[in-house]
Amino acid sequence: MCELYSKRDTLGLRKKHIGPSCKVFFASDPIKIVRAQRQYMFDENGEQYLDCINNVAHVGHCHPGVVKAALKQMELLNTNSRFLHDNIVEYAKRLSATLPEKLSVCYFTNSGYVHGAGGVFIADEVQVGFGRVGKHFWSFQMYGEDFVPDIVTMGKPMGNGHPVACVVTTKEIAEAFSSSGMEYFNTYGGNPVSCAVGLAVLDIIENEDLQGNAKRVGNYLTELLKKQKAKHTLIGDIRGIGLFIGIDLVKDHLKRTPATAEAQHIIYKMKEKRVLLSADGPHRNVLKIKPPMCFTEEDAKFMVDQLDRILTVLEEAMGTKTESVTSENTPCKTKMLKEAHIELLRDSTTDSKENPSRKRNGMCTDTHSLLSKRLKT
Amino acid sequence: MCELYSKRDTLGLRKKHIGPSCKVFFASDPIKIVRAQRQYMFDENGEQYLDCINNVAHVGHCHPGVVKAALKQMELLNTNSRFLHDNIVEYAKRLSATLPEKLSVCYFTNSGYVHGAGGVFIADEVQVGFGRVGKHFWSFQMYGEDFVPDIVTMGKPMGNGHPVACVVTTKEIAEAFSSSGMEYFNTYGGNPVSCAVGLAVLDIIENEDLQGNAKRVGNYLTELLKKQKAKHTLIGDIRGIGLFIGIDLVKDHLKRTPATAEAQHIIYKMKEKRVLLSADGPHRNVLKIKPPMCFTEEDAKFMVDQLDRILTVLEEAMGTKTESVTSENTPCKTKMLKEAHIELLRDSTTDSKENPSRKRNGMCTDTHSLLSKRLKT
Numbered sequence: 001m002c003e004l005y006s007k008r009d010t011l012g013l014r015k016k017h018i019g020p021s022c023k024v025f026f027a028s029d030p031i032k033i034v035r036a037q038r039q040y041m042f043d044e045n046g047e048q049y050l051d052c053i054n055n056v057a058h059v060g061h062c063h064p065g066v067v068k069a070a071l072k073q074m075e076l077l078n079t080n081s082r083f084l085h086d087n088i089v090e091y092a093k094r095l096s097a098t099l100p101e102k103l104s105v106c107y108f109t110n111s112g113y114v115h116g117a118g119g120v121f122i123a124d125e126v127q128v129g130f131g132r133v134g135k136h137f138w139s140f141q142m143y144g145e146d147f148v149p150d151i152v153t154m155g156k157p158m159g160n161g162h163p164v165a166c167v168v169t170t171k172e173i174a175e176a177f178s179s180s181g182m183e184y185f186n187t188y189g190g191n192p193v194s195c196a197v198g199l200a201v202l203d204i205i206e207n208e209d210l211q212g213n214a215k216r217v218g219n220y221l222t223e224l225l226k227k228q229k230a231k232h233t234l235i236g237d238i239r240g241i242g243l244f245i246g247i248d249l250v251k252d253h254l255k256r257t258p259a260t261a262e263a264q265h266i267i268y269k270m271k272e273k274r275v276l277l278s279a280d281g282p283h284r285n286v287l288k289i290k291p292p293m294c295f296t297e298e299d300a301k302f303m304v305d306q307l308d309r310i311l312t313v314l315e316e317a318m319g320t321k322t323e324s325v326t327s328e329n330t331p332c333k334t335k336m337l338k339e340a341h342i343e344l345l346r347d348s349t350t351d352s353k354e355n356p357s358r359k360r361n362g363m364c365t366d367t368h369s370l371l372s373k374r375l376k377t
Numbered sequence: 378m379c380e381l382y383s384k385r386d387t388l389g390l391r392k393k394h395i396g397p398s399c400k401v402f403f404a405s406d407p408i409k410i411v412r413a414q415r416q417y418m419f420d421e422n423g424e425q426y427l428d429c430i431n432n433v434a435h436v437g438h439c440h441p442g443v444v445k446a447a448l449k450q451m452e453l454l455n456t457n458s459r460f461l462h463d464n465i466v467e468y469a470k471r472l473s474a475t476l477p478e479k480l481s482v483c484y485f486t487n488s489g490y491v492h493g494a495g496g497v498f499i500a501d502e503v504q505v506g507f508g509r510v511g512k513h514f515w516s517f518q519m520y521g522e523d524f525v526p527d528i529v530t531m532g533k534p535m536g537n538g539h540p541v542a543c544v545v546t547t548k549e550i551a552e553a554f555s556s557s558g559m560e561y562f563n564t565y566g567g568n569p570v571s572c573a574v575g576l577a578v579l580d581i582i583e584n585e586d587l588q589g590n591a592k593r594v595g596n597y598l599t600e601l602l603k604k605q606k607a608k609h610t611l612i613g614d615i616r617g618i619g620l621f622i623g624i625d626l627v628k629d630h631l632k633r634t635p636a637t638a639e640a641q642h643i644i645y646k647m648k649e650k651r652v653l654l655s656a657d658g659p660h661r662n663v664l665k666i667k668p669p670m671c672f673t674e675e676d677a678k679f680m681v682d683q684l685d686r687i688l689t690v691l692e693e694a695m696g697t698k699t700e701s702v703t704s705e706n707t708p709c710k711t712k713m714l715k716e717a718h719i720e721l722l723r724d725s726t727t728d729s730k731e732n733p734s735r736k737r738n739g740m741c742t743d744t745h746s747l748l749s750k751r752l753k754t
Contacts, residue, residue, distance in 0.1 A: 003463060004463040004467055005463050005466065005467075007461060010461045010462070010463055010466055011461060013466035013467075013469070013470055014461065014465070014466050016470075016481065016482075017466060017469035017470055017473055017481060017482060017483055018458070018465060018466065018469055018482070018483060018484075018567070019482050019483065019484040019544075019546075019551050019554065019555070020551060020552070020554075020555040021484070021554060021555050022458055022459075022484065022485075022564065022567065023459065024458075024459050024460065024461060025459040025460060030460070030461050031460055031461065032460065032461035032462065033454060033456065033460040033461070033462065034453070034454065034462070035453045035454045036453075036454045036456060041454075041456070041460075054456060054457075056456075056457065056565070057455075057456065061454065061455070061456070062451065062452055062453065062454065062455065066451075067448065067451045067452055070447070070448075070451060071444065071447075071448050071451075074439065074443075074444045074447060074448075075439055075444055076411070076412045076413075076439065077410060077411065077412045077413045077418075077438070077439065078434075078438070078439065078537075078538040078539070079410065079413060079418070079431060079433070079434065079438070079538065080431075080433065081395070081399055081401075082399075082400065082401050082402040083401065083402060083407070083408055083409065083410040083418075084384060084387045084388060084391065084401060084407050084408065084409035084410070085387070085409065085410065085411075086380060086381040086382050086387055088391070088395060089382065089387055089390035089391050089394055089395065090381055090382075090390075092390070092394035092395055093390055093393075093394055096394055104393065104394060105393075105394060105395070105396050106394055106395060106396065107395075107396040107398070107399065108399075110487040110540040156565060160455075161455040161456065161565070161568065161570075162455070162570075163487040163540040163541075163565060163568075163571070164540075167396075169396075174396050174397060175397070177396065177397075177398060178396070178397040178398050187399065188433070188533060188538070188540055190395070190399065191538065191540075193538075193539075194540070
């Protein structure tokens with residue numbers, strides 16, 4: 001693999017030239033990724049990582065269908081949407097066809113904010129749309145056919161990482177926007193290349209039955225994780241749906257004390273096992289799983305097996321009991337385990353400022369956050 | 378050329394599915410563009426238009442060097458900047474090498490706002506950077522070496538239309554940003570594909586001497602336009618530098634009454650002559666020329682010839698005098714000319730809401746607007 005710089009030099013240049021608010025994953029031992037395919041990422045030494053975090057690579061990293069569509073359009077035309085072009089209208093038509101009838105007007109952006117007004121229901125589909133929840137194409141559909149939001153927001157997964165975002169609303173709201181003089185939306189958001197990529201993503205979701213896959217693999221993964229919950233006291237809850245799952249880690253099942261340091265320890269240990277996971281939630285104690293939609297049952301099994309091993313060692317170290325090792329704590333193990341726990345706490349301190357976007361990335365499987373009135377894509 | 382929809386159907390679908398705040402150029406008779414190369418755009422019938430407005434296609438529409446760089450990177454990896462990657466650091470290094478030494482820290486976004494604080498000098502290079510002003514790579518350099526802004530903002534031309542934007546600042550300001558907890562910047566802004574494209578744009582500017590071209594062709598075009606100013610009373614002033622030129626149209630040289638309706642008439646007539654121009658400024662009476670940087674002297678000559686003809690006919694119609702026709706107004710011409718003027722006013726009324734972004738697109742050749750404290754890319 002052709003590298004311009006050694007990992008050390010890349011890190012040095014990054015410290016010098018990239019704003020410090022742009023944090024790296026695994027701050028105390030960052031990864032350099034040089035290529036990716038489907039649900040796998042590869043570092044500069046060719047090591048393969050199972051990607052459980054990049055929901056933005058919705059149909060899989062570097063999907064050839066996406067690359068082909070982008071290339072074809074980039075060779076022809078990439079310009080703003082002040083000229084008429086088929087791609088923007090075709091993409092808007094296709095998107096609105098997936099939504100309740102009244103949601104027919106699209107605003108494309110490269111990345112955007114929506115400020116909701118009082119009484120307006122906004123469904124945030126940035127992380128949970130496009131089939132990720134499995135049973136439905138849009139997560140708001142979980143609330144039944146009678147529930148129709150006024151505004152639906154979509155983000156980067158719709159472009160598989162190509163910068164594009166969209167807000168879909170009703171004709172009435174669009175007219176109100178327009179007459180209020182709101183001129184927020186970006187003329188490059190619906191450019192022919194972004195729309196070609198977006199159309200390819202829709203085709204791939206359908207052709208590869210990725211929504212069905214999210215349901216099947218998501219169910220399988222949830223079952224595996226529920227078995228882990230029965231085995232490991234650190235697991236307080238398994239939440240989520242489809243391929244959007246959170247593992248809530250707690251120190252105490254009754255008090256539900258967040259196991260924040262333990263979550264940090266686990267994501268670093270999982271990285272050593274070549275599985276990329278992140279910790280999220282207000283207390284950063286929730287392991288969040290939102291992989292590319294081509295994630296398989298084998299991937300799920302592999303991920304859970306690694307997690308099982310790490311939890312077993314960790315719980316032993318902490319002196320808590322796993323179901324299978326209830327009576328195995330012996331005095332001679334205690335010293336080693338205490339040291340492990342100190343190491344764990346050191347890890348978590350180093351990394352305590354790693355994830356600046358924890359607010360937006362919080363799990364949002366309840367109605368309240370799905371309908372958040374202020375959204376950022 | 379393969380079209381999905383007829384122009385009429387494209388327009389109909391657009392009215393149905395695209396938010397009305399996303400206006401089209403030439404609203405009363407929009408153009409459908411299906412492909413573009415260098416400084417030329419082509420409609421669905423293969424008609425070629427000289428593009429004098431798309432500064433975003435900085436190195437030329439669909440430049441093969443840009444397409445190649447994007448394709449190569451899209452096949453390898455496109456992910457967020459939470460992993461280490463060479464492209465983001467290389468691009469940041471290359472960008473900061475073009476700037477005064479203290480401007481060394483980059484924040485990449487897909488498109489962004491910067492809110493300046495009191496006493497902070499922000500140079501907006503979104504429209505005028507990357508060699509467009511000809512003599513300098515950055516427009517703020519026109520004010521001499523002693524003038525060093527605190528923040529420089531860059532926009533879409535840096536990606537030749539691929540959505541990418543950047544804010545470069547000093548280490549001190551970056552640290553202040555960081556410690557204030559500002560977490561604005563987007564982890565996808567510096568993705569490997571955007572940075573690969575940005576690097577290709579820098580290479581092309583250098584390899585094809587586009588900055589030198591902007592200077593040469595810009596000077597030539599300015600000279601041609603100054604001759605037109607001497608000939609046509611409608612031209613109040615020629616402003617600008619390099620390939621960023623404004624033709625200020627006025628009804629009266631002393632009062633400097635903006636010739637808004639005339640400007641609208643001219644851009645529609647220029648479109649008929651297959652030249653794409655826009656009218657801008659607070660009164661929308663400034664014809665703005667900001668073509669791809671590969672614009673040639675032949676293009677400049679062609680554009681000015683068409684403008685000359687249109688101005689001649691228009692001024693005759695208005696009863697004003699062009700230098701060459703000072704004594705040629707005869708009574709018999711008057712009626713025909715009045716009718717032409719009525720047609721002109723009708724055109725302008727239909728199109729009076731065409732350009733919603735007139736504030737941001739205002740010519741900014743004076744220090745005040747170059748250093749605007751609130752910028753939008």
